[in-house]
Amino acid sequence: MNVSALTPSELKLRLKTAGIYLQTGSFTTHLKTTIPSVAEGIGLLYADYPLVEQDCFADFHVNLTRPRNLRRWFKPQALFLFDGNTIFKPLPLDQAFPMLEWGLNWCVSTHVNHCLMIHAAVVEKGGFAAIMPAPPGSGKSTLCAALVNRGWRLLSDELALIRVSDGKLIPLPRPVSLKNESIEIIRRYEPNAIFSRKVADTIKGTVAHMKAPADSIARAAEAVQVAWVIFPKYQAGATACLETLPQSRAFMRVADNSFNYSLLGLQGFKAMTKLIDASLCYDFTYSKLDDAIEIFGALKPQAANNNHMYANEL
Amino acid sequence: MEWRLTPSQAVSYCSWDDDEWVFYNNLSGDTHLLGSAAAQVLLELRQSSLNALHLTEALAQRLQAENVTDKEFSFQIDHLLNELNTLGLIEFS
Numbered sequence: 001m002n003v004s005a006l007t008p009s010e011l012k013l014r015l016k017t018a019g020i021y022l023q024t025g026s027f028t029t030h031l032k033t034t035i036p037s038v039a040e041g042i043g044l045l046y047a048d049y050p051l052v053e054q055d056c057f058a059d060f061h062v063n064l065t066r067p068r069n070l071r072r073w074f075k076p077q078a079l080f081l082f083d084g085n086t087i088f089k090p091l092p093l094d095q096a097f098p099m100l101e102w103g104l105n106w107c108v109s110t111h112v113n114h115c116l117m118i119h120a121a122v123v124e125k126g127g128f129a130a131i132m133p134a135p136p137g138s139g140k141s142t143l144c145a146a147l148v149n150r151g152w153r154l155l156s157d158e159l160a161l162i163r164v165s166d167g168k169l170i171p172l173p174r175p176v177s178l179k180n181e182s183i184e185i186i187r188r189y190e191p192n193a194i195f196s197r198k199v200a201d202t203i204k205g206t207v208a209h210m211k212a213p214a215d216s217i218a219r220a221a222e223a224v225q226v227a228w229v230i231f232p233k234y235q236a237g238a239t240a241c242l243e244t245l246p247q248s249r250a251f252m253r254v255a256d257n258s259f260n261y262s263l264l265g266l267q268g269f270k271a272m273t274k275l276i277d278a279s280l281c282y283d284f285t286y287s288k289l290d291d292a293i294e295i296f297g298a299l300k301p302q303a304a305n306n307n308h309m310y311a312n313e314l
Numbered sequence: 315m316e317w318r319l320t321p322s323q324a325v326s327y328c329s330w331d332d333d334e335w336v337f338y339n340n341l342s343g344d345t346h347l348l349g350s351a352a353a354q355v356l357l358e359l360r361q362s363s364l365n366a367l368h369l370t371e372a373l374a375q376r377l378q379a380e381n382v383t384d385k386e387f388s389f390q391i392d393h394l395l396n397e398l399n400t401l402g403l404i405e406f407s
Contacts, residue, residue, distance in 0.1 A: 246330070246331065246333075246334060247330040248328075248329060248330060248331070248334035248335065248336050248347060249334070249347070251328070251336050251345075251347075252336065252345070252347050255345055261345075262343055265340070265343060266324070266326060266338060266340055269326055269338040269345065270326075273328045273336075276328075276330075277328070277330070309328055309329070309330050310327075310328065310329045310330075311327060311328035311329070312325070312326065312327060
């Protein structure tokens with residue numbers, strides 16, 4: 001059963017009482033909330049996600065609630081609870097839904113260590129994944145949103161999860177986080193895309209989340225071979241340019257964008273070596289989304305015999 | 315006195331060309347992007363400990379330097395050894 005099987009009032013009631021067991025990729029989140037805007041956001045953006053049987057195992061237990069303090073009468077707030085504990089400082093109530101999204105990212109990024117985890121958007125086409133690691137402001141999510149509206153499968157907007165055991169990428173398709181000008185750019189680019197309400201004055205500026213394509217959610221169990229590591233950079237007025245990056249340089253930059261590379265130690269080094277060895281690595285500068293789509297459409301995976309790696313201890 | 319790998323240094327590395335090498339230091343947990351000369355020092359010392367002169371000669375062969383007595387070459391190797399020492403990859407004993 002998907003979230004969409006519940007009416008808005010059923011969903012609201014379920015979230016208020018027993019909570020829902022929401023399946024996102026390979027993770028189950030037990031989610032409770034009394035905040036209407038969060039229930040509405042889930043109804044809108046998580047409609048196509050499966051609900052797991054009540055009382056089953058959950059990886060994360062999350063509750064979005066309103067702190068019971070005097071302030072709630074003047075400037076109401078939202079609080080993110082993980083296993084019943086406060087993790088972050090409360091935010092204005094208006095930011096409750098973005099807070100849920102940020103909190104769910106935190107749940108994964110701080111608890112999942114059977115994977116090498118990279119701060120990156122990931123998309124797939126033809127059975128091969130492109131990882132796009134980049135710091136905030138580089139246009140990573142904007143490019144990701146454009147690609148998934150033009151035939152690429154969304155694997156993740158924030159977290160690339162590389163399974164240490166076999167190097168495959170585990171999908172975690174969740175809503176795409178867009179901010180400031182990017183929101184209207186993608187609205188214009190794909191008028192049929194579904195967005196959450198815009199929330200202004202957050203720590204990231206104005207934010208809104210775009211619903212993940214239903215096909216990406218339905219195929220969330222299909223792990224994928226990575227073929228490309230591409231560092232995107234939006235630059236106003238720039239001609240789209242895909243420039244080959246030496247793999248050793250790419251290694252260091254991906255490691256810099258990883259949440260747990262150091263934590264994994266030698267295992268992390270081996271996983272990263274295999275990832276980079278399997279990938280063609282590029283710097284990508286762009287200003288027009290259509291140009292980017294065209295260049296991504298022409299990407300070809302590395303030929304099987306094109307392997308010149310020297311390594312030991314692997 | 316000889317240069318040697320820091321005891322228990324596993325020397326895990328990868329490289330896709332001869333110019334740059336990625337080394338993982340299992341003792342510190344750090345990963346280093348090293349140039350070819352530094353990588354050759356580590357690979358040479360993985361085989362055996364060497365004093366500075368023998369190491370310079372061995373590296374001259376590996377790096378195909380034409381004149382092993384060249385002061386500049388020796389100076390660069392000394393500098394490199396000190397840097398690798400600072401990174402905790404090798405030690406002087």
